[in-house]
Amino acid sequence: xxxxxxxxxxxxxxxxxxxxxxxxxxxxxxxxxxxxxxxxxxxxxxxxxxxxxxxxxxxxxxxxxxxxxxxxxxxxxxxxxxxxxxxxxxxxxxxxxxxxxxxxxxxxxxxxxxxxxxxxxxxxxxxxxxxxxxxxxxxxxxxxxxxxxxxxxxxxxxxxxxxxxxxxxxxxxxxxxxxxxxxxxxxxxxxxxxxxxxxxxxxxxxxxxxxxxxxxxxxxxxxxxxxxxxxxxxxxxxxxxxxxxxxxxxxxxxxxxxxxxxxxxxxxxxxxxxxxxxxxxxxxxxxxxxxxxxxxxxxxxxxxx
Amino acid sequence: xxxxxxxxxxxxxxxxxxxxxxxxxxxxxxxxxxxxxxxxxxxxxxxxxxxxxxxxxxxxxxxxxxxxxxxxxxxxxxxxxxxxxxxxxxxxxxxxxxxxxxxxxxxxxxxxxxxxxxxxxxxxxxxxxxxxxxxxxxxxxxxxxxxxxxxxxxxxxxxxxxxxxxxxxxxxxxxxxxxxxxxxxxxxxxxxxxxxxxxxxxxxxxxxxxxxxxxxxxxxxxxxxxxxxxxxxxxxxxxxxxxxxxxxxxxxxxxxxxxxxxxxxxxxxxxxxxxxxxxxxxxxxxxxxxxxxx
Numbered sequence: 001x002x003x004x005x006x007x008x009x010x011x012x013x014x015x016x017x018x019x020x021x022x023x024x025x026x027x028x029x030x031x032x033x034x035x036x037x038x039x040x041x042x043x044x045x046x047x048x049x050x051x052x053x054x055x056x057x058x059x060x061x062x063x064x065x066x067x068x069x070x071x072x073x074x075x076x077x078x079x080x081x082x083x084x085x086x087x088x089x090x091x092x093x094x095x096x097x098x099x100x101x102x103x104x105x106x107x108x109x110x111x112x113x114x115x116x117x118x119x120x121x122x123x124x125x126x127x128x129x130x131x132x133x134x135x136x137x138x139x140x141x142x143x144x145x146x147x148x149x150x151x152x153x154x155x156x157x158x159x160x161x162x163x164x165x166x167x168x169x170x171x172x173x174x175x176x177x178x179x180x181x182x183x184x185x186x187x188x189x190x191x192x193x194x195x196x197x198x199x200x201x202x203x204x205x206x207x208x209x210x211x212x213x214x215x216x217x218x219x220x221x222x223x224x225x226x227x228x229x230x231x232x233x234x235x236x237x238x239x240x241x242x243x244x245x246x247x248x249x250x251x252x253x254x255x256x257x258x259x260x261x262x263x264x265x266x267x268x269x270x271x272x273x274x275x276x277x278x279x280x281x282x283x284x285x286x287x288x289x290x291x292x293x294x295x296x297x298x299x300x301x302x303x304x305x
Numbered sequence: 306x307x308x309x310x311x312x313x314x315x316x317x318x319x320x321x322x323x324x325x326x327x328x329x330x331x332x333x334x335x336x337x338x339x340x341x342x343x344x345x346x347x348x349x350x351x352x353x354x355x356x357x358x359x360x361x362x363x364x365x366x367x368x369x370x371x372x373x374x375x376x377x378x379x380x381x382x383x384x385x386x387x388x389x390x391x392x393x394x395x396x397x398x399x400x401x402x403x404x405x406x407x408x409x410x411x412x413x414x415x416x417x418x419x420x421x422x423x424x425x426x427x428x429x430x431x432x433x434x435x436x437x438x439x440x441x442x443x444x445x446x447x448x449x450x451x452x453x454x455x456x457x458x459x460x461x462x463x464x465x466x467x468x469x470x471x472x473x474x475x476x477x478x479x480x481x482x483x484x485x486x487x488x489x490x491x492x493x494x495x496x497x498x499x500x501x502x503x504x505x506x507x508x509x510x511x512x513x514x515x516x517x518x519x520x521x522x523x524x525x526x527x528x529x530x531x532x533x534x535x536x537x538x539x540x541x542x543x544x545x546x547x548x549x550x551x552x553x554x555x556x557x558x559x560x561x562x563x564x565x566x567x568x569x570x571x572x573x574x575x576x577x578x579x580x581x582x583x584x585x586x587x588x589x590x591x592x593x594x595x596x597x598x599x
Binding site: 078079080081082084085189190214215216217218219285286301303305 | 377380400414421
């Protein structure tokens with residue numbers, strides 16, 4: 001295996017492109033710095049997440065020093081969902097995005113109700129009380145989030161978390177593959193995939209599926225590790241990624257290999273502009289990206305118009 | 306670091322929702338004025354479509370008749386126009402834009418295309434009002450040229466133009482203070498200032514060659530001052546039909562006219578004032594140096 005990795009490292013730049021674009025030529029794919037077939041890749045990734053599921057959140061916090069929470073908050077602010085939005089969170093396993101969505105929509109809804117009440121200054125007490133009751137049953141304003149993940153273990157952890165944190169309404173958990181979603185066309189207002197598209201074997205298929213299930217005017221949002229262009233920062237980042245993270249993985253989750261895969265998969269993932277081109281190819285308009293932390297993470301956004 | 310990229314040759318495929326929205330309009334015959342070529346320079350911003358052309362058809366590059374292509378800017382324009390009717394209820398916010406998108410059959414997430422503080426909606430509204438004002442003034446000018454109307458004296462002309470423009474705010478008057486404060490954000494000042502000055506220039510253009518002693522900058526500044534102050538008065542006016550505002554406007558315009566008559570006096574007075582100031586400055590500096598010496 002070391003030989004594979006060394007060879008892959010040496011030929012990385014060209015190899016990455018070849019492995020990525022050579023889907024038509026043959027089923028050779030990258031799994032971190034290894035070269036595997038498509039089927040093998042899906043299997044291996046499934047196994048990776050099966051084994052990390054229970055410690056997924058803890059590992060996220062320790063690897064990113066808690067900054068991943070900020071990234072996800074920024075994603076939610078960028079989305080700025082209004083009550084009544086139907087969100088599909090793909091590869092949303094442990095539910096981070098879904099819970100944030102519910103919190104956000106709930107607070108927006110509260111503000112809406114307050115504003116409505118302020119306008120009803122001339123109503124009698126009885127009428128105000130009745131309208132408040134009617135709206136109170138609708139604290140989410142008909143917003144819904146569907147969490148879809150290919151991995152049963154991750155969904156299990158997510159469901160447990162939801163129960164533990166007290167999220168009861170507006171959530172659905174569906175087992176599904178991002179490359180072939182079990183949903184009808186034109187259903188969702190927003191499609192998000194946070195730190196998941198890297199693990200999808202056929203990104204183009206996932207993007208096409210995203211386009212399919214979104215309503216016209218719907219928004220595609222992708223939060224993912226990306227390319228750091230600043231050379232100094234890039235070196236520090238590489239150092240941290242390859243030296244610290246797998247060690248953390250071993251110490252906290254008892255799983256060196258999965259976190260080695262994680263770090264390698266980040267390096268193999270297409271950089272910002274390339275991903276943007278892929279999103280445009282799927283048919284999205286007004287595609288653009290926003291770098292967070294100098295490109296360690298990027299949010300890509302596109303609209304189905 | 307945000308990255309914006311305008312894809313040069315892409316046009317929106319009229320998706321089902323968009324086609325449905327435009328099915329209500331009649332198919333327009335292709336005229337040379339509405340021809341747009343997609344090999345135009347990609348950096349060129351799509352010019353704002355006048356309200357008279359609801360859904361122009363474009364010829365493709367080969368000159369053949371193509372399906373209804375609409376650019377992103379046009380779609381955004383349509384969404385903002387639809388959003389205006391929700392402004393009295395929701396204010397100049399992303400919510401109003403979301404409601405507007407809903408009426409066009411799009412998802413509420415389409416409001417994400419715009420900035421979340423609603424500034425684009427306000428700028429859109431302002432430029433629409435300015436366009437309407439230009440049309441109005443042009444029509445009046447035509448009538449005068451055809452001899453069907455009298456040429457108005459300059460003060461009456463300015464008064465009517467500013468009043469017509471301010472009347473367009475009346476449906477949104479409750480939320481207009483909010484809009485003004487958003488337009489004053491540093492980010493929006495370049496665009497809002499641009500729109501304001503072009504409107505003022507427009508009014509002066511149609512006012513024509515009337516003999517005044519103003520030079521170009523003074524004219525701009527004077528009318529801008531009149532417009533802004535009248536707008537602010539209008540925000541706080543509760544009189545029926547805003548008659549207090551129109552009276553205020555009349556007085557300001559009269560002031561401006563009176564000022565022009567004394568412009569020459571002001572100039573010589575100005576010179577005297579400057580000399581006085583220079584003298585004062587010299588005196589002060591002398592006093593300082595003498596004090597320092599002591």
